[in-house]
Amino acid sequence: MEKDFNHQRKLVYDRYVRYLFIACAALMTIIIFSIIFFVGKQGLMTFQDVSPAEFFFTDKWNPGMHKYGALSFILGSVAVTLLAIIIGTPIGLLGAVFMSKIAPKKLRDLMRPAVDLYVAIPSVVYGYIGLTVMIPFIRIVFNVSMGYGIFVTSLILSIMILPTIISISEDALNGVPKPLEEASLALGATYWQTLYKVIIPSAAPGILTAIVLAMARAVGETMAVQMVIGNTPLLPTSLFSPTATLTSDIVIEMGNTPFGSAWGNALFLMALVLLVVSLLMILLIKRIGARRYA
């Protein structure tokens, strides 16, 4: 009987441990919902003072004069993200193809930790390199007076998103069944033809996922962007004119802003825009993943 009691106790213990694990997992859901709720609540309070049309469609940002038009920040974020994707995707994708299909095993084993190191470099360090190396360089090469702006920001971001594009695309490329590749080669196609007619199309959902995640990273990147964008709340006139993004402006202004003021709330609304964009990207990835090719 003694033994049986012991066993019963263990089974009860087993059940409670399970509840504890469920609680830990459920905490993740609680956290994300409270982020949406609190940032949303604080941000939406902006609309007590500012009309949505003014916030989203005008570019006059002057909190001293009660002008809260965030268009220049929104366009700034969109511009640097798209340009970073345009520069970074080809490099990242080619790198992934190289690692997955061409590189000898030893080189591949060297490149994997190298790609991880790109992620590990802190974003302030990227920003610092942009500030101290790239901007002086751009001043000379393009003969511009300041060098701050969309161009240098996109350049830095395109490097920062490389690891995301490389590692996820590489996984996708590795997942392409070998017989597909062999069939194409056996039909007399060259390796390159096989790559872009067979392998890359069948890895397309994974590559798209990589690009969307890279966009999410680029749009949310803050420190590196703030250091090189120029921090001027104006619509950019060229790739080399100082402007601002949603993230960079939050960092610059949040410190001087009374919590709960219209100004502070407008910054929270900008954070809410970022949050909604990143959540939409996750949903987009789910859609891509669900639509499997063959």
Place this chain on the structure above:
Amino acid sequence: MNAKLVNKIAICILWFTGFFILLLLCVFLGYILYKGLPVLSFDFIFNKSSDITAGGGVGGQLFNSFYLLFLSLGISVPIALGAGIYLAEYAKDNILTKIIRLSIESLATVPSIVLGLFGMIIFVNMMGLGFSILSGTLTLVLLNLPLLVRVTEESIKLVPKSYREASLAMGATKWQTIYKVVLPSSLAGIITGIILTAGRALGETAILIFTAGTTVSRHMFDTDVTAAGETLAVHMWYLMSVGLVPDRELIADGIGALLIIVILLFNLILTIPLRIIQKRMGIISK
């Protein structure tokens, strides 16, 4: 152009890209170390920073960086283990599991500045903790959690099914199996994940500016969690954006090198023995 020539050119471009990626990393790391290593000295690393005059160190910031890191890992690792074990061992393929997975993915994608602002609302203002090490720690936990849950789940899933079956067949309960068989086998993988997460958290800035603040305690090695706690990465940003000290570029160079050294240490030296252990145990095949 004939197909064979195109093929050759394409392969050349692929090789070139591969080397470009490696080279760019070497240039980045090399540049930071080249600029920063000469600045590093005992005084620089352990002395207090100065607000106005040249010659300040980064001792306080260095201490705060690791203090915040360990506190935040201390909170996030147990929670992440629980959630990771649940997802790998218990979760059924139902709507609840789907919601939890979606939450983790979303949390991993939330920009860190948004997490920082959330921390500012909840911990700094609502809970009245102010700009403090405690606020910073709790917000940093939010950044660590999704990464840690993912590595825990993946490491546990790598443990062969036969291990579990053997343990269950001996009459062990599910929890006994997890605790005595599954966790020890996946430990090397989990620790690798923790170290990689630590490396990322150490360089994190956006999340800490509005939660841990940009000032350092007057006392060296102050373990008071209610004091403001500027970290190395935050200090580097602060110097370059609003700093007043005349030698700010030198200090930033030094901090850059210090961060890179610690991260290289975390990423390469600490994780290599763990990967070897994993290979020996047959958990990851090579």
